[in-house]
Amino acid sequence: MSKYGTDESSYKEPYSTFDKVNTDDITSKIIGDFGRWQFWISFIMTLLKLPIAWYQLNIIFLAPPQHFWCAKPAIFAKYSDEEWRKICSPNIEEHPCLIYDPDLLYVSTAMDRSLIPLVACPMFVFNKTTFSRTITSDWDLVCSKHWLTHLTQCVMMWGIVIGGIIFGVLADKYGRKTPLMISVLIQGVASYVASFMPDYWSFLAVWFILALGSGGVGIISFVICMEVVSGKYRTTVPVLYQLPFGLGNAIMAGLAYWLRDWRKLEFTLATLSSLFIFYWFWIPESPRWLLATGQIEKAMVVLKEAAQQNGKCYTMRQLKQLMPKVKSQKRREPGFLAFFRSRNMRLKTFLLSINWFFTGLAFYTFSQYLGSIGGDIFVAVSWTGIISTLGAITCVFIVTKMGRKTTVGIYQLITAICFIMLLVVPKDSFANNWPRLLFAGIGFAGMAGSIPALYLFSGELFPTLGRNVGISGVTTFARIASMIAPAVVSLDNIIITDFPLILLAFTSFAQILLLLPLPETKDKPIPDTLEQAELF
Known part of the structure; x- marks a missing residue:
């Protein structure tokens, strides 16, 4: 009988005998529920919530609400911008997507407006009082192209979904560390590239790749936070892991206020995100995953170092005695x-x-x-x-x-x-x-x-x-x-x-x-x- 209450032998999937061992008991016994090692790993994982917040919500500053109007043709140069806007606008909508035909208006600005057809505005001018540059102003994402701003966020979310699935599978199969670092690398590099894209569609393609990386970072970092702690800390640490998300919003708002340019903001966020590549030297593989997959020797190396940081000393021989006897086999x-x-x-x-x-x-x-x-x-x-x-x-x-x-x-x-x-x-x-x-x-x-x-x-x-x-x-x-x-x-x-x-x-x-x-x-x-x- 299993500790979970029934006989597990009736299940058909070929898990090893190690599955019946509670890895919580093993890791907690060797390194404790929480110590310096767990604090360090948990702390640096929580910092990864900062770029997650930046990229999930920076559409707010990439495409903020921005006033715009139809650009004044050269033939109306004698009129001020305000006069031109009053002359051309039909005053039937908030933004001037359609204007009176400027060629007919030029004949006589006093002409009966019911006789003048409406035409699409060929070029827009954007109010740059708050933001000097946005993706909206760069690529005229207004009127008939306004839906592209919503598409940008949809692509980000779909990328996060797909990235979470892809890197989640990779992390369960190949371990937590390597897929996490690949995600971090993709996120930083794609953010740099996105800040230089010359047109919307190339930007959107890179934006999707960035989202894939962000999805991987989010799912794996959370799982690592759950797996390195035990006992009551398994409750508090995964919850506190979410805290920097809000801090990330505040940091992003401060950077946006200072920079006022979406390309500069994206480049700055890329620079900050790229710093997380140093995690390769700071984080080990998850010992719980190593134990659960029967990689006892590798797990002992990680646990030995973790125990030392927590003030507990073990020899490899002592650790081996604490490990269950298990035959390694391929797992599904x-x-x-x-x-x-x-x-x-x-x-x-x-x-x-x-x-x-x-x-x-x-x-x-x-x-x-x-x-x-x-x-x-x-x-x-x-x-x-x-x-x-x-x-x-x-x-x-x-x-x-x-x-x-x-x-x-x-x-x-x-x-x-x-x-x-x-x-x-x-x-x-x-x-x-x-x-x-x-x-x-x-x-x-x-x-x-x-x-x-x-x-x-x-x-x-x-x-x-x-x-x-x-x-x-x-x-x-x-x-x-x-x-x-x-x-x-x-x-x-x-x-x-x-x-x-x-x-x-x-x-x-x-x-x-x-x-x-x-x-x-x-x-x-x-x-x-x-x-x-x-x-x-």
Whole structure:
């Protein structure tokens, strides 16, 4: 009988006898739950959240809202820019995508406008008071090409999804370190190249490659944080791992305020991201992965060094005595679809996938809503980062005391209530709309608290062999939701007033119901194999 409660011999996949050994017990016994070694690895992994934040959200500064108007033809040189704009504009739309035919206007500016056809503006002038250069102004991504700004973010999210899947599979098969460093390299190099691209489509191709690297960095760094710690620190460290995401927002906003040019901003972010290549010399392979795959000799080398940094001395002979006797054999790593082949894991994976979809929909839709509240885009983004940091900090205390599932539910309930309050409190009823701003801030903090708890909860429900694939698989649905978020925002006042908030309130309450069938993972051993996860 297994420690998980039933006989594992009935499963057909050829896992070695080492699968029945809890790698938590081995690593904790040798190096302890948390020490200097775990602190160092965890700390440098959390710093990787900075570039993840930069590239997921820098579309805010690459293509910010920017006023523009039709360029004045040479034949209207005697008119001022303001006079030209009044003459050519039909005043039927916010931006001058269509203007009165300038050739006919030149004949007589007083001509009856009903007799003058509208034509597409051939060239635009952009207000560069706030930003000297954006991808919008560089490539005229307005009017009929405005959808390309949304495509840019969709490509980023699809790249992160695909990158997470590809590098998740590679990390489960070949170890955590090498795929992580390849991801870091791709991310930095692609960011440099993107800052020099001369046209939109070549930029978009490089942007997708950058997203692949960013997806790999995100999924592998999180898994490493989970695998290097044990005991109660397996709760706090993966949650604290999310903190720099908000800090990354604030840093990016500061850089954007200083540079005001998307190419300079992208080049600067590339330079900072490239510094993480030095991690090759600072991080070892995950000892838990080495143990789970039966690579005992390599695991002992890593554990010996880790133990020394934690003030524990072992000889290789002593370490060997602590290791179980195991015959190394070829292993089959489960893919994401493998989690749908058994009843228990199929239910878990399905519920987590839907929960992540609703989480992504709320986060990215509400991020746009929160950004529209403040007049200063730099302040708005910085404020968002600060709020998310506070949400993650409070999450640490709650998830330690209340458990994973309960914590996710609490924060999702807070978010849902804030959406309801935003529907109840009318606009412009208070000075500066302060109650709506307050509820919006608390709602965002609720999402910022639920996301790290949901990451932790998801990671503990999937086994070590397949954790990268499992997490990247369920979080893929959050990326898909992020792609439709702009469409949801655009439905405001089209279907019914405040339709996006009504939808988000409904989905937030639905998320709580989706949590109920899932087991609590607090103080439970992490499953190493698919069999153990099925029996959990």
